[in-house]
Structures are given as C-alpha cells and as structure tokens.
Amino acid sequence: MRASSPIETLSADQTAMLGRYRARWTAIRRSTEAADRDAAEEGVRLAYRAVGLEPPAHLIWCDGPVTLLREARRPSRADGPHVGSFIVGQLRRQTLAQIRSRIGRGLHAWIERQVNPVDPLVASAVDAVMQETTTESVSLLDQFRRSEPVSLTLALRALFSWREASAIGQQDLTWLGPCEYARNVLGLRDETAALSGLLQVAANAGWLQPHRQTCWLAERPALLRGDGQDRLHDAAGPALRYPDGWSVWAWKGVEVPTWIIMQPERITLAAIDEETNVQRRRCMIEIMTPRRYIALGGAARIAEDETGVLWRRIWPGTDAWAAVEVVNATPEVDGTHRHFFLQVPATMRTAREAVAWTYGLRPSAYAGLVART
Structure with a gap:
C-alpha cells in the first residue's frame, strides 16, 4: 500500500483553527479550576493501558504539588517503580514520530510554535514550585526563607533530578496541544489514538506522579496571577496559591519573601543593601x-x-x-x-x-x- 504524501500546507480553515487550539492550551496551562477527579482518574487508566500496563491499584489525590512531593517522596516497594518515562515519555516519542511521518517537518514545527508557545507566566509558576523540591537535608525553599542565595547550579540539579522521577504538571503536558490539533483538525486520529488518556489527564488535573501500582494526583492552583508581560506577579498578595495552602509571592516574575509584598514599609535603604539576591534587590527598589x-x-x-x-x-x-x-x-x-x-x-x-x-x-x-x- 502506497504511503500518503506528507501534509505540507494548511487550508485557510485549518490555519484559522490554530488560534482556537492555542487559546485552549493556554487556558489548560493556566487553569485554576478544581480538578475533575473522575475524568482525570479515567485518563490515568487509559494512559497506563496505552503502554501495556495495568492501571494502578491506588489513585491518591493531594491538594497541591508540594503535598504530593511530601506524600510520594519515598514510595514503598508496594507502590512500584516510577513509570512516567513510559506513560509520558514513550507515548510522546512514539506519537510524535507518527505525526512527523504525516506532516512536513517545517510545517509541524510551525504548528507547534503556534499552538504551544513559551508561556512565561506558567514557566514562572513552575519555577516557583520547583523551589520546594527537597533534598536529603535542606530544601531550596528553606534556603530562600533564610535569605540565602540559591545558585543556578543547585537549582538546575534539583530541577532535573526532580523531573526524572517525580511529578508531571499540567504545564509539562502542553506538548499535547499540537497533537490534539493534528488529531481533530488534520484527521490524524490513528496516529494520536494512544494519547486519549493523557489528553484527559491534562484537561482535568494539575499534577500526577505515576508509579506501577500507585499514581498520585494533585489539584491545580487555586490562584495564578501575572502582570501585563505574563510574569508571575501580584502587588497585594500571593501570585500563586494551591489548595493545600502553599503559596508564592512574586514581583514581576521574581519570587520574593512574603514581607516584601505584605509589609512594604519595611523596605529601607539598609534592607536593600543587606539583600544579597540581585533580582530581589531590584524588586525592593521598584516597590519603594x-x-x-x-x-x-x-x-x-x-x-x-x-x-x-x-x-x-x-x-x-x-x-x-x-x-x-x-x-x-x-x-x-x-x-x-x-x-x-x-x-x-x-x-x-x-x-x-x-x-x-x-x-x-x-x-x-x-x-x-x-x-x-
């Protein structure tokens, strides 16, 4: 059977649909709606089955990613190994390979940029959550609360080690947007059939940490605010807050101690001079x-x-x-x-x-x- 020619151009109607999918996945990245737990759990079961795994015996919900990190930090033998590399990594690689065999490389890259652009607001929020990643001794957030500078090297080490074997957030699944567009608008249903479970999880939950027998899931943020440049920001309160109470105060994309936002009268010349973090120092001057x-x-x-x-x-x-x-x-x-x-x-x-x-x-x-x- 002769293979179909790759899609190299879009029709006017198909091009017009790019904006709709971009808006849909921006909304998913930034959603603060309560998770639809039934729909998310069904999506988890479908995602496990898509890679030949039996659905997890236990589905445990948490009220935020920090609670999830604490609950699932040391999984037991009964929970089984982490399987995110299968139900996310493997599905992504296989599906994208099939899609790229049907869509010209240049067009596919353009579709990805149109539907799933870089989102500074969500990136800031994710960075903030990453700062709660714990090590065996002191967490990055603990260092922050003691006003100790967090080095880029330490932050990156924590970030990558955390991502390899821990939770996957709604912002980590936005690569599904271009796939959903290819499925619904370009008709590539067979090529994307295995993603139905992940699509359901992304649209209905905040985070998941999948293990062989146990999958932890977490709610979306209850609050997510940014400025006109899409940076995590709120001048009067937390810019990011989860139902478990964990919050982040931020000024134009920079995480700051709570008092800088809530008690700006404490910002003095001496306080500014004593601040060792350059970005926070700039924020203090702006607020003053x-x-x-x-x-x-x-x-x-x-x-x-x-x-x-x-x-x-x-x-x-x-x-x-x-x-x-x-x-x-x-x-x-x-x-x-x-x-x-x-x-x-x-x-x-x-x-x-x-x-x-x-x-x-x-x-x-x-x-x-x-x-x-």
Missing part, C-alpha cells in the same frame, strides 16, 4: 519606587545634561543599579512638570545615553530625533 530611593540618598548623581539626570548605586562586588530622571515637557494642571525615573543599565555614562537607551536608540540617533522635533 526609584523616586523615593533616590530621595532617601540611595543613589548618587552621576551625570546631568539637557535630557535629564543619571543616578547610580554601586554595591561591593559586581552589582550596580541606575536610573535616569526625566521631566515631562507637558505641564500638569497646576503648571508643574512631573519627574519620571526610568531604570536603565548601570553601564550608562550620560543621561543622554540613558534616555536614548529607553527608546532603543544610540545617543547620536536620539540627538538627531530631538533636534528634528
């Missing part, structure tokens, strides 16, 4: 506001010209912060002119260079623009 930080003497005047004033603060080591102060040319109702403080790279040498940077221009190009206007 650059205007007040400079007014309190936090930064020194470096340069001034007709465009504004450049301010800078240098800490021992390699860290520095800078902002350019500019004046709004349009007067307020009372005749005064508002001053704005724009954070800029600390490498800026003049106010003109800093202001030009905020427009994405070189100083010479910005000078020409100002001269023409």
Whole structure:
C-alpha cells in the first residue's frame, strides 16, 4: 500500500483553527479550576493501558504539588517503580514520530510554535514550585526563607533530578496541544489514538506522579496571577496559591519573601543593601519606587545634561543599579512638570545615553530625533 504524501500546507480553515487550539492550551496551562477527579482518574487508566500496563491499584489525590512531593517522596516497594518515562515519555516519542511521518517537518514545527508557545507566566509558576523540591537535608525553599542565595547550579540539579522521577504538571503536558490539533483538525486520529488518556489527564488535573501500582494526583492552583508581560506577579498578595495552602509571592516574575509584598514599609535603604539576591534587590527598589530611593540618598548623581539626570548605586562586588530622571515637557494642571525615573543599565555614562537607551536608540540617533522635533 502506497504511503500518503506528507501534509505540507494548511487550508485557510485549518490555519484559522490554530488560534482556537492555542487559546485552549493556554487556558489548560493556566487553569485554576478544581480538578475533575473522575475524568482525570479515567485518563490515568487509559494512559497506563496505552503502554501495556495495568492501571494502578491506588489513585491518591493531594491538594497541591508540594503535598504530593511530601506524600510520594519515598514510595514503598508496594507502590512500584516510577513509570512516567513510559506513560509520558514513550507515548510522546512514539506519537510524535507518527505525526512527523504525516506532516512536513517545517510545517509541524510551525504548528507547534503556534499552538504551544513559551508561556512565561506558567514557566514562572513552575519555577516557583520547583523551589520546594527537597533534598536529603535542606530544601531550596528553606534556603530562600533564610535569605540565602540559591545558585543556578543547585537549582538546575534539583530541577532535573526532580523531573526524572517525580511529578508531571499540567504545564509539562502542553506538548499535547499540537497533537490534539493534528488529531481533530488534520484527521490524524490513528496516529494520536494512544494519547486519549493523557489528553484527559491534562484537561482535568494539575499534577500526577505515576508509579506501577500507585499514581498520585494533585489539584491545580487555586490562584495564578501575572502582570501585563505574563510574569508571575501580584502587588497585594500571593501570585500563586494551591489548595493545600502553599503559596508564592512574586514581583514581576521574581519570587520574593512574603514581607516584601505584605509589609512594604519595611523596605529601607539598609534592607536593600543587606539583600544579597540581585533580582530581589531590584524588586525592593521598584516597590519603594526609584523616586523615593533616590530621595532617601540611595543613589548618587552621576551625570546631568539637557535630557535629564543619571543616578547610580554601586554595591561591593559586581552589582550596580541606575536610573535616569526625566521631566515631562507637558505641564500638569497646576503648571508643574512631573519627574519620571526610568531604570536603565548601570553601564550608562550620560543621561543622554540613558534616555536614548529607553527608546532603543544610540545617543547620536536620539540627538538627531530631538533636534528634528
């Protein structure tokens, strides 16, 4: 029997459906609805059967991934080995190989980007959850609560060791989106038939940790909030909270201690100087506001010209912060002119260079623009 020619182009209707699937899987990644436990459990059974395994004898629900981590941290012999590499890894490899045999490589890659783009908000949330990953001694979150810096090396080690033999979250299954699109819109039902269980789990639960005889599942977050740039953020409370009570406070994608959000009056020049984490230090200055930080003497005047004033603060080591102060040319109702403080790279040498940077221009190009206007 002659093989079908690979699909190389989409019709107008098929192209239009990409947006619908993108929206659907964005909603799945960000869902805060309570899990449909019956549907999720049926999906787990289907996923096990799809790789030739008997469904687990025990399905245990937890109210969040942190509770799940604690409950399933040391599975017993009766729970059996971790089987995520089969019901997720194996199914993914086999299905994608079949789909790619039917869709041109370039088109398939484009479909994946359209339906399952990088989602900064969810990535931030996942990173936050990963910080609760425990080792034999001290958890990353414990280090954070003691205001100790968490190194990238340690974070990556914990991340990868955790992912190899632990829970799989709703954000880890969004690769299913392009597969569902191929199934329902392009008609590749046989090629994607084995994914029906995982599709059901992704749409109805938050996390799962599958073992041979026991599968732990967890609820979705009860709260997930971000800013206009899709970063985990809330200026008045936790940006991420699970039903088990575990919460994360974040400012523009950076996890911060609770007090920075809930008690901003505690942010002082001394507190900022004592903070060793560069990103959190930036957050503290933003919450205090650059205007007040400079007014309190936090930064020194470096340069001034007709465009504004450049301010800078240098800490021992390699860290520095800078902002350019500019004046709004349009007067307020009372005749005064508002001053704005724009954070800029600390490498800026003049106010003109800093202001030009905020427009994405070189100083010479910005000078020409100002001269023409």
